[in-house]
C-alpha cells in the first residue's frame with residue numbers, strides 16, 4: 277500500500293546539510309495500523325511528509341498503491357492526493373470557519389456539488405459524534421472534539437490511507453484513548469490503512485499492529501508489535 281524504497285532525504289540550509297533520512301525501506305500493507313515511533317529529530321515528520329508530497333525524496337522512491345508519487349502527472353497526482361487523508365498534532369482547523377465548513381473544505385475544493393457536500397458532511401459529523409457542533413467554531417470545541425473534526429475532514433474525500441502526525445500528542449490521556457479508539461474503528465469499518473507517527477510508545481501499543489522504530493534517520497527495528505515488544 278505504501279512503500280519506501282531506499283529513501284534518503286537531505287535538507288540543505290545555509291549553515292549545513294542535514295541528512296534527515298538515511299535510506300529507509302518500509303512496507304505498509306493494506307489494512308495495517310502502522311506506527312512509527314522515535315525521539316524528536318529521528319526523521320518521523322519527514323517520513324510522513326513524503327507520503328503526502330509535502331516533501332520530495334532526495335533519493336529513492338515512495339510508492340502509494342504501487343504508484344511512484346514523483347512520477348505522476350499533475351492530474352493523476354490530484355487524484356492520488358485525494359486518496360490520502362492527514363490529521364495533525366495541532367488539528368490545523370480554520371478558526372474563521374464553522375465546523376461544517378472545515379469538514380466541507382476538501383469537498384468544496386474538489387468541486388463537489390453543494391447538495392452532495394451537505395449530505396457527506398452530515399454523515400461524517402455523525403460518524404465522529406459531533407453532529408450538534410456543525411454551526412460552532414473550532415475555538416468553541418475541546419481538543420478531543422477538534423481532533424474529531426480533523427478526522428472528519430481527513431475522511432471527506434474517502435481516502436484509502438490516513439496519515440496521523442502526532443495526532444494525540446496535544447491531548448490528555450483519556451481523550452487520547454477515545455481518539456485512538458476512533459482511529460481503530462475507521463481502520464476496521466472502512467478498511468482504511470493508517471500510518472501514524474508518535475513519540476509515545478503507549479500509542480503504538482494501544483492500536484498498532486506493526487511498528488518501526490526510528491533513530492537518527494534510520495529504521496533500527498521493525499515488525500509486528502507483538503514481535504518487536506516481546507524481544508528480550
Ligand code: ADP
Nearest residue numbers: 287289294296315316317318319320321322323
Ligand atoms: P521528527 O519528526 O522525528 O522530530 P524530523 O523529520 O522533523 O524528525 O527531523 C529530522 C531531522 O531533519 C532533524 O534533524 C531536523 O532538524 C531536520 N529537519 C526537518 N525539517 C527540516 C527542514 N525543513 N530544514 C532543515 N532541516 C530539517
Ligand code: ADP
Nearest residue numbers: 287289294316317318320321322325365441442
Ligand atoms: P515536529 O518534530 O513536531 O514535527 P519540528 O519542530 O521538528 O516539528 O518541525 C516543525 C517545522 O519546521 C517542520 O515543517 C519542519 O520541516 C521544519 N524544521 C524542522 N527542523 C528544521 C530545521 N533544522 N531547519 C529548518 N526547518 C526545520
